[in-house]
Amino acid sequence: MTFSPDSDLRVATLGNGVRVVAMRLPHVETASASVFVRAGSQHEGSRDNGISHVVEHMAFKGTATRDCQTINLDAERLGADVNAHTDKDHTAFHMSGLARDAGAFVRMLADIVLNSTFPAVELERERDVILHEYAEDEDDALATAFKLFDKMCFGSHPLAQPVIGLRRNIERFSRDELLGYVASRYSAPNVVVGVAGNIDPDALVREADAAFGAMKGGAVNAVEAATYVGGVAARRQPGFSQTHVVLGFPLPPQGADDHAGAVAAALFGEGMSSPLLDQIRERRGLAYYASCSADVMELGGQFVIEATTAPEHLDAYIVEVGRLLAQHAGHVDPVGLARARNQIAVRLLRADERPLRRLENAAQNLFVHGRVRARTELIERLDAVTAEDVRRAFETMLAAPPALAIAGKLGKLPAARYADVLAGALGRRASPAPVAPLAKAA
Template structure:
């Protein structure tokens, strides 16, 4: 038990059941999370988690693809799934009274997939079209380059969508073997958020998942930050897309100062990033800053799209802005950032699916679920000097940098020089 509204139960085979009791809702969001994603792949099978997620809906031992869709829609329910670096998740959302049925229907999809050869060939073409669109996108291209420079040969560098050569050649037997290896009790969390009877939910999860093999946790080693830079020109692109990043602490480490630093730097139109880059200089329509925190690592990321002729000025300005934060944190900027993060926490509490995902990812990475009060207190405790030190630590490490789209000759070298001029201890 973590708070009055959240309960956690563990079945004998290691499957965990997380219930977020929200009695004011007439709906229920039910998800099955599996601790497997591109982070648990190798270059030889990169993309298999994503293919499995697609194929899980293509038929089970008792239902074909059409019946799976019809069964959900007869209840008025939404059914969906997604794959990320650290997990795969299957979702249903509908009336609270149907929560138990959702658990059984998702269990059928997760546990009883048949992955028919004919369906695999059809879905392979769909995924290859998705990949082609991804390869044409300068944003996706920049992030792939960026992740490579962050993590090198570590699996954190592998794209979720996968590699073309893998998708083109994957066989049914490989999918079945992967599911048998990765989809085990130690790596499955059944989650529900809404107005439901918790004891009934746990009993239903026991019926649906209690016989799943226990297996072993799909653990991954920490992802060390490497640093580096590259650019890729893409025909037809009119803008340059930039992704710049530095390492920050992982989820189990003290990381709240880094969250605050990202909010100070780029949250909202009055932040230094947006005020200087967009409002005062007009260098980019789109720019953002985020702190992405995972189990094996964290990333402080600055992202922007701009006309190629603005790239040099952009890097000059951003490097100076980062250096200024390492010298002093404006108290008003810190107050703004703190308020924005705390309000974001409150808004997340009003989104059941978001609450559920955060609780499950906490459980997978930390072995517990942080309460809203704990999250807010951790943010509230971050002071100006901690944030300033977070910026100083960023600038003491080699950045990872990627440019994609319409890239001018020499732009990458000039960006490196601008960043190196502000590096601390380098």
């Protein structure tokens, strides 16, 4: 095993390739343990889209030695919270409770990740639960807009696929398919075990070695980088009185370590004094909710502007956002730049105060960069971003075809109409990107 030199942080690589992160946080009396698996919707084909999410649900439904009731009781009799989530780039399993039980959390999570049996009878019950979750997601206009947005950004690449998957896949997945997916994706080089809290880091590394040291090896779950496409899509959803809009542009992926896009997003639309909120909400009343963020992933990045507006304000909203973007491609306000840097620094500090968030950040660092980067390193890189770097980031984004997704209440005009409005707002003569047919709710 190899270790990092930090006395309160241990990063160990077990003999089989499993990485272990143990963080001592002496100011808390609790501990959180997580297992991160580099298997998410970006690792799925179209026929198995959604299988990572189904595996996450089913992992708690029985192991070789415990049924689902025992799994829940074993955690809750210790007062522990149990949770899990699936994302595009990973699946994670969590337990949080008293620090003295951290070793037990690692052992119980190992049982869930390594020994799940996916009982057929439980699969049929859980299938209905997941289909209810799917229906809720389909009924959410903002979630629909984001799914359309991902498709417009990345086209047919797996990164464009929804984490929850496709209904027909959820209805079809068999126990054998789940077991086969786990056998092919859940291997030691794709796993990070993390523990944070008032713990002995060395002792928890030993616990992780005992629990995961025999996990099978294998190759890293690699996927080719996504190619950004751009395009416009719209979907009418009956029953909604407002329109949800997601507009975005490409950013470099995580591996590029380019922070200008993140600073640009904070400058443009984080906080009430940001240009987006000040102009769209405070001065023009075009939306109650609007925000801007940089979603930088392993395979690609997105500069994301989202808002909820009234259908009659949609054109004006798109025009004003286009004007603001063009303005920032010409000049970046130094006061706004300082505000953005400070907001990002505070966000990083707050994330460090949440053990599970710290563990997830560490796991993503290991998956992408092969090491856990110190918070001070990230803040230094952000502080090094200049006004010219940010201006250039806006200029580069606006040279690419935008991705625009609209869902909720829409008029009878075709999606091409919104493409032309956006083209005009960005100072272009023709439709800025391919246009998808106007879709109805599924």
